Amino acid sequence: xxxxxxxxxxxxxxxxxxxxxxxxxxxxxxxxxxxxxxxxxxxxxxxxxxxxxxxxxxxxxxxxxxxxxxxxxxxxxxxxxxxxxxxxxxxxxxxxxxxxxxxxxxxxxxxxxxx
Amino acid sequence: xxxxxxxxxxxxxxxxxxxxxxxxxxxxxxxxxxxxxxxxxxxxxxxxxxxxxxxxxxxxxxxxxxxxxxxxxxxxxxxxxxxxxxxxxxxxxxxxxxxxxxxxxxxxxxxx
Numbered sequence: 001x002x003x004x005x006x007x008x009x010x011x012x013x014x015x016x017x018x019x020x021x022x023x024x025x026x027x028x029x030x031x032x033x034x035x036x037x038x039x040x041x042x043x044x045x046x047x048x049x050x051x052x053x054x055x056x057x058x059x060x061x062x063x064x065x066x067x068x069x070x071x072x073x074x075x076x077x078x079x080x081x082x083x084x085x086x087x088x089x090x091x092x093x094x095x096x097x098x099x100x101x102x103x104x105x106x107x108x109x110x111x112x113x114x115x
Numbered sequence: 116x117x118x119x120x121x122x123x124x125x126x127x128x129x130x131x132x133x134x135x136x137x138x139x140x141x142x143x144x145x146x147x148x149x150x151x152x153x154x155x156x157x158x159x160x161x162x163x164x165x166x167x168x169x170x171x172x173x174x175x176x177x178x179x180x181x182x183x184x185x186x187x188x189x190x191x192x193x194x195x196x197x198x199x200x201x202x203x204x205x206x207x208x209x210x211x212x213x214x215x216x217x218x219x220x221x222x223x224x225x226x227x
Contacts, residue, residue: 004157045214106158109157
């Protein structure tokens with residue numbers, strides 16, 4: 001157990017809808033990263049938040065957006081859902097990013113199915 | 116984008132045997148990490164090796180890194196059925212906006 005929690009565990013939506021996924025980071029961690037993992041693939045980096053500011057973004061369209069709150073928990077929002085958005089969404093928390101030395105601790109993920 | 120490529124894609128061995136997985140990547144990195152994932156759930160961090168390190172050990176795990184060849188290997192010694200999982204390498208590219216870039220993974224099956 002890493003201490004990183006995600007909700008919900010599973011979610012079914014239809015095309016065009018919007019979804020919000022939530023992540024509570026491990027105690028003492030101020031950085032949260034979000035990843036999308038399609039079936040049979042490795043995780044792909046969506047974006048990272050550090051002290052409530054976006055701190056890096058992968059190759060995902062603007063309809064993927066996020067927030068980090070003062071308690072360092074985070075949300076991932078996806079608008080105008082497409083079938084290809086069906087995936088496991090993972091969040092990972094870490095302590096202050098210092099040139100990559102800090103380990104990321106992953107939550108169990110939210111499995112999103114878009115019909 | 117997926118920078119790392121694990122090899123093989125799938126590996127099946129008997130309990131007690133050693134398992135070796137390889138990872139190649141494309142750009143200069145700050146560090147390389149190996150993760151394990153059971154049944155499509157969360158990833159568990161196994162080991163991190165920095166770009167100025169060549170080899171690292173943790174319990175039954177041995178990781179090597181060759182930055183000149185842009186490759187790494189993960190060796191699991193004396194494997195157990197509980198080691199059955201998917202294993203991913205992840206790199207942190209130098210100067211990039213992506214924090215961790217994962218490969219597609221190696222699916223390891225350890226038969227009792």
